Amino acid sequence: MAAAKRALPWLASLRPISSAAAGSFPKQVKIVEVGPRDGLQNEKNIVPTQVKISLINMLSETGLPVIEATSFVSPKWVPQMADHTEVLQGIQKFPGVSYPVLTPNLKGFQAALAAGAKEVSIFGAASELFTKKNINCSIEESLQKFSEVMHAARASSIPVRGYVSCVLGCPYEGKIAPAKVAEVSKKMYSMGCYEISLGDTIGVGTPGSMKEMLSAVMKEVPLGALAVHCHDTYGQALANTLVALQMGVSVVDSSVAGLGGCPYAQGASGNVATEDLVYMLHGLGIHTGVDLPKLMEAGVFICKVLNRKTSSKVAQASCRL
Amino acid sequence: MGTVPSALKHCLSYQHLLKEQLWIGEPAAPPSPHAGEEFQISGLPEYVKIVEVGPRDGLQNEKVTVPTDIKIELINRLSKAGLSVIEATSFVSSKWVPQIAAGATEVSVFGAASESFSKMNINCSIEESIEKFEEVTKSARNMNIPVRGYVSCALGCPYEGNIIPAKVANVSKQLYSMGCYEISLGDTIGVGTPGSMKKMLEAVMKEIPLSALAVHCHDTYGQALANILTAIQMGVGVVDSAVAGLGGCPYAKGATGNVATEDVIYMLNGLGINTGVNLYKVMEAGNFICTALNKKTNSKVAQASFSV
Numbered sequence: 001m002a003a004a005k006r007a008l009p010w011l012a013s014l015r016p017i018s019s020a021a022a023g024s025f026p027k028q029v030k031i032v033e034v035g036p037r038d039g040l041q042n043e044k045n046i047v048p049t050q051v052k053i054s055l056i057n058m059l060s061e062t063g064l065p066v067i068e069a070t071s072f073v074s075p076k077w078v079p080q081m082a083d084h085t086e087v088l089q090g091i092q093k094f095p096g097v098s099y100p101v102l103t104p105n106l107k108g109f110q111a112a113l114a115a116g117a118k119e120v121s122i123f124g125a126a127s128e129l130f131t132k133k134n135i136n137c138s139i140e141e142s143l144q145k146f147s148e149v150m151h152a153a154r155a156s157s158i159p160v161r162g163y164v165s166c167v168l169g170c171p172y173e174g175k176i177a178p179a180k181v182a183e184v185s186k187k188m189y190s191m192g193c194y195e196i197s198l199g200d201t202i203g204v205g206t207p208g209s210m211k212e213m214l215s216a217v218m219k220e221v222p223l224g225a226l227a228v229h230c231h232d233t234y235g236q237a238l239a240n241t242l243v244a245l246q247m248g249v250s251v252v253d254s255s256v257a258g259l260g261g262c263p264y265a266q267g268a269s270g271n272v273a274t275e276d277l278v279y280m281l282h283g284l285g286i287h288t289g290v291d292l293p294k295l296m297e298a299g300v301f302i303c304k305v306l307n308r309k310t311s312s313k314v315a316q317a318s319c320r321l
Numbered sequence: 322m323g324t325v326p327s328a329l330k331h332c333l334s335y336q337h338l339l340k341e342q343l344w345i346g347e348p349a350a351p352p353s354p355h356a357g358e359e360f361q362i363s364g365l366p367e368y369v370k371i372v373e374v375g376p377r378d379g380l381q382n383e384k385v386t387v388p389t390d391i392k393i394e395l396i397n398r399l400s401k402a403g404l405s406v407i408e409a410t411s412f413v414s415s416k417w418v419p420q421i422a423a424g425a426t427e428v429s430v431f432g433a434a435s436e437s438f439s440k441m442n443i444n445c446s447i448e449e450s451i452e453k454f455e456e457v458t459k460s461a462r463n464m465n466i467p468v469r470g471y472v473s474c475a476l477g478c479p480y481e482g483n484i485i486p487a488k489v490a491n492v493s494k495q496l497y498s499m500g501c502y503e504i505s506l507g508d509t510i511g512v513g514t515p516g517s518m519k520k521m522l523e524a525v526m527k528e529i530p531l532s533a534l535a536v537h538c539h540d541t542y543g544q545a546l547a548n549i550l551t552a553i554q555m556g557v558g559v560v561d562s563a564v565a566g567l568g569g570c571p572y573a574k575g576a577t578g579n580v581a582t583e584d585v586i587y588m589l590n591g592l593g594i595n596t597g598v599n600l601y602k603v604m605e606a607g608n609f610i611c612t613a614l615n616k617k618t619n620s621k622v623a624q625a626s627f628s629v
Binding site for chain 1 (some may be wrong): 509513514515516517540541542543544546547548549551570573575576577581586587588590591592593618621622624625626
């Protein structure tokens with residue numbers, strides 16, 4: 001730009017406006033609803049199987065195209081997801097809606113497949129320390145384990161979604177280099193993940209760090225294969241999501257009622273609320289296919305059962321008691 | 322995320338994180354010479370002035386009345402945090418002009434982009450209110466006292482619903498022409514989104530210099546930071562906010578109102594934008610006033626940082 005200004009002096013008189021502010025947003029955004037899995041997993045109270053099934057069915061009615069249903073992980077680690085088989089088999093599978101499930105390893109994948117899963121997710125991280133604390137191995141070793149799942153998934157024609165945690169910061173390492181995020185994302189994409197969801201696990205990111213990180217990742221992974229998974233722990237989620245959209249990302253993860261606190265900061269919030277995300281997207285004229293009033297009903301339902309207040313501001317504002 | 326056991330708490334506590342990982346609360350490092358060009362292109366202001374409205378707009382909308390000494394203590398703490406503008410004035414009508422002589426250093430006048438809101442709020446039409454403001458502004462200017470103009474309902478009205486951008490531009494222009502040095506555009510009920518913010522600002526920017534514009538976003542629908550970001554991307558350099566997000570919304574019971582100063586500063590720091598404000602000190606001021614009001618903070622940054 002500076003060189004261009006020197007070559008064409010009249011350019012200097014132009015007021016710099018970000019091309020982002022010129023308003024180039026995707027025409028539609030695919031929302032990946034993670035409430036029933038990521039959300040409930042981080043809630044203290046164990047939710048009965050039938051309630052989980054009702055929640056997922058209500059979410060299916062809203063028009064959400066992807067609803068992460070459960071996690072095929074050992075009940076020892078995540079008691080909330082112990083009923084994974086019953087949930088996956090008990091929900092109504094709406095046509096055109098995808099119900100991916102988490103499969104941390106080959107055993108989980110096989111159980112998921114047997115239970116009728118048509119799509120699975122695997123979780124990587126951009127931080128060595130986080131990987132060590134989380135699954136007791138290095139990033140490289142974790143990718144080797146995933147390749148077993150990828151191999152089996154390919155053999156069964158099951159698409160795999162890859163998550164990368166700690167993309168904008170790590171609770172153990174602190175700052176995370178964008179190049180590292182790009183490297184892990186590239187490896188997971190090359191292994192065969194059809195989509196890479198970049199997660200701001202502790203919500204410390206800001207529009208500045210989001211832009212920097214995405215610029216690095218976009219050099220290695222096609223834009224169409226990228227998603228953002230922002231946590232609202234520092235209130236930055238929607239602003240971060242906005243920047244991602246301005247850069248062309250068109251897949252966003254969120255959780256109904258903002259279910260799921262942050263396991264790293266007691267009392268702090270975690271996932272961004274789907275209602276608030278949809279409100280913003282519709283305000284921008286972006287198509288989501290989601291019926292906001294129906295979505296809010298699902299949020300009211302699950303909050304009542306969990307006996308907790310919603311973390312969605314749209315829901316709070318709309319409830320005129 | 323992933324299979325994190327809920328019992329996992331071996332990581333750094335947030336207090337530790339903030340102390341040892343200062344980068345979280347500090348402005349981003351200046352971009353390297355090569356990255357610098359990219360940052361320049363983004364067109365973001367280098368500096369954003371924060372107008373702290375907690376002691377006025379915030380406390381005004383809190384149920385509990387705050388003793389004067391607590392209010393003074395809050396203002397002093399905010400001042401020590403580096404906030405250069407702290408609003409402590411109340412509504413001004415022409416009857417209040419003598420109060421100006423009593424030592425006020427700045428006054429504000431509140432217009433609205435909605436006829437219904439104007440009628441319900443100050444019992445007169447927009448045009449009548451402009452006439453009254455002209456009196457106030459004239460007197461203030463004669464005493465060399467600056468006047469800040471507010472335009473309510475810039476992105477929507479609790480009575481009329483949608484507000485057309487041209488109307489906002491029209492009212493803003495009138496306030497600016499009569500001598501207000503700055504016009505703060507308020508999303509009074511927080512219904513705005515980046516889409517409506519952009520359209521409204523485009524209309525207003527045709528009538529008023531960018532440097533005289535401020536945005537006053539309410540977080541009632543969680544859109545405030547995204548809306549503020551949009552405004553900043555368009556070159557706006559003044560943002561109103563309230564410490565701890567004080568002040569609920571009088572139009573939606575239980576809903577939030579002002580955006581929290583802590584959360585705004587956190588975002589601006591992350592964007593490498595200078596504010597002159599110390600985030601930790603604002604958080605401490607927020608903690609102080611919430612303790613005094615016996616209420617939970619509305620600031621997510623504070624919630625995340627003061628967790629046990």
